[in-house]
Amino acid sequence: MTAFQIVPAGPGDMAKIAPLVAEMLAFYGTPMPVGQAEFATILEQDGPAGAGKYDCLIAWAPSEEQPTALGFAMYSTVYEAAFVGDGIFLRDIYVTQEARGKRVGKALMTHLAQTCLDQGYRRIDWHADRLDLHARAFYELIAPDSFKLNRLSYRVEGDALKALASHLI
Template identity: 25%
Template structure:
């Protein structure tokens, strides 16, 4: 399996995975909007996308958004999206993507990488805990704007 940072050359494949990811969360398929969103993120360097390819087939991706730790005066990252195709799950793709994320964050001298997942997403939580990620002590609040 190859894990690498996606470029505009891989936009079509990543956009298909991104669209499937959004469908996993109950959003109706919209490949053109998914592609446009990712294309803009990539063009503006607002995100870092890693893609997993096995036997020439894209099987997963992850997307990081840069941020900063004001306390530590260092860069940090939000792992906003991670997705593995259903038929590739349980084969180490998620672990390999996460390890690539950790490696990248360390190379960037990041203070931390953070993510959120649903409390009932047991498989994802097991993955993160197996990779020695810890739940933090903060309460997260959100206000949605329509």
């Protein structure tokens, strides 16, 4: 595998890479939220060619029959009051086991950075699993000063989200 291309997701692409997203979930030990067919449908409906709830870059290996997805980067635009402008929040980046070490992840991040610049955005933010040392080593190559941010990530979901919402007056 020496050649691949990075392109923004288009109509039908999210359904095509749904198995890759499922592979990522399995890699992190996250159960599928719904069945595979419904998952593919929801990704397509919510994605760039649908409701636009997120954007996605896909790394494709060319093929005469059908291109093979090697990886993806799912992201959303976020407004940052601190600099009165937009940025990108990288929600998920994943490269197949077979494509790791072949610069696919770096190419996805490079294209994401170019997307930022093209749109006039000032930065890319993302989180990393503190125990995923391989991912952290990769991210340290891209953003070596990240730990100087002194930030923590928080999440409220499920019953805790319902409990928090019930405190509304």
